[in-house]
Amino acid sequence: MRTNPGRFLSDLHELRQFGAAGVGKGVVRPAYSEADIAARVWLAQRFKEAGLTPHYDPMGTLFGLADGPSILLGSHSDSQPEGGWLDGALGVVAALEIARASKNAGGPAVSVVSFQDEEGRFGVTTGSTVWSGQLALEDADKLTDRDGMTLAEARSAMQPLLGAFVDPSRFTGFLEMHIEQGPWLDEAGESVGVVTDIVGIRDMRITYVGEQNHAGTTPMHLRRDAFQALGTFNAEINERFRNVVTPQTVWTIGHVKLYPDAHSIVPGKATFSMQWRDGDSARLGRMEEIIREVAEAVARERGLTVSFGQMLGLEPVRMDASLRAALEASAEEHADGAWRSMPSGALHDATNVSKHMPVAMLFVPSINGISHAFEEDTDEADLIKGLEVLAGAVARLG
Ligand code: GLV
Numbered sequence: 001m002r003t004n005p006g007r008f009l010s011d012l013h014e015l016r017q018f019g020a021a022g023v024g025k026g027v028v029r030p031a032y033s034e035a036d037i038a039a040r041v042w043l044a045q046r047f048k049e050a051g052l053t054p055h056y057d058p059m060g061t062l063f064g065l066a067d068g069p070s071i072l073l074g075s076h077s078d079s080q081p082e083g084g085w086l087d088g089a090l091g092v093v094a095a096l097e098i099a100r101a102s103k104n105a106g107g108p109a110v111s112v113v114s115f116q117d118e119e120g121r122f123g124v125t126t127g128s129t130v131w132s133g134q135l136a137l138e139d140a141d142k143l144t145d146r147d148g149m150t151l152a153e154a155r156s157a158m159q160p161l162l163g164a165f166v167d168p169s170r171f172t173g174f175l176e177m178h179i180e181q182g183p184w185l186d187e188a189g190e191s192v193g194v195v196t197d198i199v200g201i202r203d204m205r206i207t208y209v210g211e212q213n214h215a216g217t218t219p220m221h222l223r224r225d226a227f228q229a230l231g232t233f234n235a236e237i238n239e240r241f242r243n244v245v246t247p248q249t250v251w252t253i254g255h256v257k258l259y260p261d262a263h264s265i266v267p268g269k270a271t272f273s274m275q276w277r278d279g280d281s282a283r284l285g286r287m288e289e290i291i292r293e294v295a296e297a298v299a300r301e302r303g304l305t306v307s308f309g310q311m312l313g314l315e316p317v318r319m320d321a322s323l324r325a326a327l328e329a330s331a332e333e334h335a336d337g338a339w340r341s342m343p344s345g346a347l348h349d350a351t352n353v354s355k356h357m358p359v360a361m362l363f364v365p366s367i368n369g370i371s372h373a374f375e376e377d378t379d380e381a382d383l384i385k386g387l388e389v390l391a392g393a394v395a396r397l398g
């Protein structure tokens with residue numbers, strides 16, 4: 001199978017034009033935005049030209065379907081509120097190139113997918129979570145984004161395009177190529193990582209309600225300040241986690257909304273995201289207990305109320321041994337001495353797809369380990385190396 005690296009890179013650059021923003025190769029293409037939908041329509045046209053049948057499922061996940069049984073390749077084409085040109089897009093465009101190359105070479109049938117809302121505007125890897133059967137569409141529809149819009153409302157923008165769910169039994173397995181989004185390959189000067197496991201995640205919203213009041217006249221001892229509660233909560237969980245976490249465990253408060261959000265008002269309400277990730281489900285559970293205990297204790301001590309939103313989460317997942325072996329053999333051939341096996345600290349659609357079929361993943365380096373930022377980038381030589389390794393694995397599996 002001969003891939004065409006020039007065509008692959010040119011498609012990647014073209015896809016970046018949908019939502020191109022910020023410095024360098026930044027992208028703003030959140031799920032269901034105008035840029036996201038336009039990018040999907042563009043991809044559907046590329047799939048058609050490649051002899052695949054474009055099909056959107058009810059979530060807006062776009063498939064390019066080969067006839068009959070096939071291997072599924074892909075990732076996602078939505079972005080974070082500020083993201084780079086490769087997170088997700090790389091796996092989709094590499095899949096498209098390999099589908100074309102395999103067809104030309106009379107190789108195995110390859111279908112392509114771009115999952116919707118991998119970046120979790122509404123949930124956590126929402127499109128593939130729904131497709132995997134772990135979340136009913138009616139329940140997903142009630143999820144809200146950070147501005148309070150429901151998923152039902154957002155996906156109505158795609159309504160004329162949407163069809164039925166795709167039967168997963170038509171696929172023999174799933175391979176996802178992605179940027180590493182961490183520092184290890186770049187630091188070691190290696191081109192390829194073959195993923196062993198994907199970590200688990202928990203994610204929820206927490207809300208403190210205290211009392212809104214005047215910032216000049218309210219004495220400190222009478223305040224029920226929701227932001228002060230959040231600050232204390234943050235300091236205390238960092239302390240309490242010490243005996244529970246490992247150097248691989250991570251936790252993040254990435255979104256905070258204060259009400260009414262003004263300099264001269266003691267905030268009466270604070271809503272914030274609490275997310276934590278680890279490779280061990282039991283540890284994720286212990287961390288949840290600590291979070292709930294501390295949040296409630298702080299509320300009691302400061303005279304506020306606390307409430308917890310819907311808990312979203314995915315369990316850690318091990319990659320399929322035989323798909324992984326095909327990637328390793330191909331890495332050995334195309335990136336001899338410059339690849340490693342490694343876990344994934346980022347989440348991926350492959351976690352959910354593993355409910356339906358065997359899955360495996362391949363990483364290429366992220367320059368300076370940066371992602372979920374406009375500065376995200378990868379050397380084009382490494383992008384091409386990853387494409388070759390993935391194509392070699394598909395040929396082996398065929
Ligand atoms: C996916 O983008 C993640 O947050 O790991």
Ligand code: MN
Binds near residue numbers: 076087118178348
């Ligand atoms: Mn991604």
Ligand code: MN
Binds near residue numbers: 080087119372
């Ligand atoms: Mn991402």
